[in-house]
Amino acid sequence: MTSSADLAHRLGIPSGPLFFPVTPYGPDGSVDLGVYRAHVRQGVDAGAAAVFACCGTGEFHALTPEEFQDCVRAAVAETAGRVPVVAGAGYGTALAVRYARLAAAAGADGLLALPPYLVVAGQAGLLRHYREVAAATPLPVIVYQRDNAVFTPETVVELARTEGIIGLKDGLGDLDLMQRTVSAVRTEVPGDFLYFNGLPTAEQTQLAYRAVGVPLYSSAVFCFAPEVALAFHRALVEGDRATADRLLDGFYRPFVELRARGRGYAVSLVKAGVRLRGLDVGEVRPPLHEPDEDHVKQLAQIIERGYTLLEEAQ
Numbered sequence: 001m002t003s004s005a006d007l008a009h010r011l012g013i014p015s016g017p018l019f020f021p022v023t024p025y026g027p028d029g030s031v032d033l034g035v036y037r038a039h040v041r042q043g044v045d046a047g048a049a050a051v052f053a054c055c056g057t058g059e060f061h062a063l064t065p066e067e068f069q070d071c072v073r074a075a076v077a078e079t080a081g082r083v084p085v086v087a088g089a090g091y092g093t094a095l096a097v098r099y100a101r102l103a104a105a106a107g108a109d110g111l112l113a114l115p116p117y118l119v120v121a122g123q124a125g126l127l128r129h130y131r132e133v134a135a136a137t138p139l140p141v142i143v144y145q146r147d148n149a150v151f152t153p154e155t156v157v158e159l160a161r162t163e164g165i166i167g168l169k170d171g172l173g174d175l176d177l178m179q180r181t182v183s184a185v186r187t188e189v190p191g192d193f194l195y196f197n198g199l200p201t202a203e204q205t206q207l208a209y210r211a212v213g214v215p216l217y218s219s220a221v222f223c224f225a226p227e228v229a230l231a232f233h234r235a236l237v238e239g240d241r242a243t244a245d246r247l248l249d250g251f252y253r254p255f256v257e258l259r260a261r262g263r264g265y266a267v268s269l270v271k272a273g274v275r276l277r278g279l280d281v282g283e284v285r286p287p288l289h290e291p292d293e294d295h296v297k298q299l300a301q302i303i304e305r306g307y308t309l310l311e312e313a314q
Contacts, residue, residue, distance in 0.1 A: 011084050011110045011140045011166065013194070015237065016049030017219040017229045020057040022271045023071060025282035031067045033074050035281060039223075039274070040078040046226035048083060051075050055088040055112050057220055057267055062285040069102040076107035086142065090114030093129050097136040104137040111141045112169065115149035123155045134164035144198060146171030153177070153184035160189040167194030173205065175212055182213040200266040201256050203232050207244065210236065220266065221255070224273030228306040231313075243313060251306035258298055264288040265295075272296050276303060 087103035197217035
């Protein structure tokens, strides 16, 4: 039996921005694997600590199983072992197990278990669901808390005791609940259980999350402004509050306020940002929609401002 701590060590996510690549589509609407590989390669070369393929930003919901496996396989090929590749797995239990096995066959290093589809389940049902996903493959599993998958601290303790489950990613934003969860797991299951801030534009809340024991975070900004994302992460690690505040005030807060102006902008605005930086990743698939033209212009100004802030700091 392999312990969760051993699996966490094997996954080996280092400190640094976690890269959630978008999924590119060509003019005919099909997945463009050539552009996807270039996107992943650019992210790894820029300094990503890990690649989370086909997750929320990668439009997991819009991909067929075949497209999903092709993308995961392409991400594994492009990283070439330099950083871990974690793949999404979701929907109901049977489909989540299927996606987990497809990811394992494609060479992924781990899984991000997304919330079950549609239903609002009780704690016992959620625990059974994630245990079945974890048992489906030898891959380490990170459970994503958000929407209809919200856990009590007691349930997270049981998840941490489950073979194969190594961490919790929080997309809920309840810091009181997270503090109680971290405390409960630390008390009941001492070890290397991992915690991630998974809120949209997580940099905006990461100072608070670090204070309650959540050191890792996803970075959608890394998709289109990796230098800004890396500068912010470096400021966090080094305790450079002046740089962190300058980027929060001048770049992240305006971006978050723009993101809040459209449903689905947590994905479509990021994809627009990637296009603005010169990589044609196509549009989002329905039911998501493209940002308003004026919002894309504002995004371009925010990105320009972010890089100006970096130049002023030199």
